[in-house]
Amino acid sequence: MRFIALLLSILAFAAQPAAAASSASLTDLEQQLSSLVANKSADVGIAALDLNTGETVSIKGNTPFPMASTVKVAIAALYLAQVDHGRRSLDDTISGVSARSLMARMLIHSDNRATDMLLRDLGGPSAVHDWLADNGVSGLRVDRTIAQLLGSKRDLWDRRDSSTPVAMVDLLRRIYKAELIKPESRDYLLDLMSRCQTGKNRMKALLPWGTPVEHKTGTLDGLTDDVGFITLPDGRRVAVAIFTRGGRDRPSTIAETARAIYDGFKSVFTWPLSTPAYSR
Helix, strand or coil, X not given: CHHHHHHHXXXXXXXXXXXXXXXXXXXXXXXXXXXXXXXXXXXXXXXXXXXCCXXXXXXXXXXXXXXXXXXXXXXXXXXXXXXXXXXXXXXXXECCEEHHHHXXXXXXXXXXXXXXXXXXXXXXXXXXXXXXXXXXXXXXXXXXXXHHHHHCCCCCCCCCCEECHHHHHHHHHHHHCCCCCCHHXXXXXXXXXXXXXXCCCCCCCCCCCCCCEEEEEEEECCEEEEEEEEECCCCCEEEEEEEEECCCCHHHHHHHHHHHHHHHHHCCCCCCCCCCCCCC
16 A cells, blocks of 8 residues: 555646746746636736845746737837947947837836837847847847737747746846846846836736836737746745737736735744845
8 A cells, every 4th residue: 555655646746837936935926826827818928036045936937928028128228238338338229219209118107119210220030039048048038029919810839939937037026136237237127117107907906005016018919928026025036938929817816916915925934044146
């Protein structure tokens, strides 16, 4: 009987998803998120990472989802990286408009025309894709301009212009840790993301009033995304990516997921208490 029990336990372990990557301290949160998404009609992908402790949780973390306008974070990061290296300036004008103005319109108001103007100046989608790949960001691909994306037949399972939740969180981590852009550029980017005017019913909706959030939304017919940073009461920051496609009530699903992540990470006691790597 002991042998049979052991065999059954081995088989059960082997049947677990290979992509499960949640930290042991966040098992309860992983179970809560699994239960939450199981009761939703949408297909939901989630990843979250404590940028101080490295603890992580994910649900369908390695499944590609369309990025929609969340790709604008990557476009902004490449432009700022070139500013850091002296190749461009935020005061440069593109078709008569300053890059600074285009960047604000892209990240605060999700202006698609401003995005494609910056993207064209950078060399197009392949320039962003290649820069990410050259810097070790995998699981995220950039194939089309926003105009091309919106003009294409909608396919929410198209691998083009997609990212896994884990890949998006890795991009956010690299930005936050100043691995892709300098600290001054990171500060500038996060300030713009903190003023995002779209998707007020998503990541921020159910968080305690005054919780600092820097985020970027993405929306297509049948798709609702939100990615960014949530700061906990003790100053720890959590990078979060939530992608939802199909089904109903996608914004509320994101809001409930973000609140569960906030509560779950907040409940994890860390000792010694971490000093935030970066504060604003």
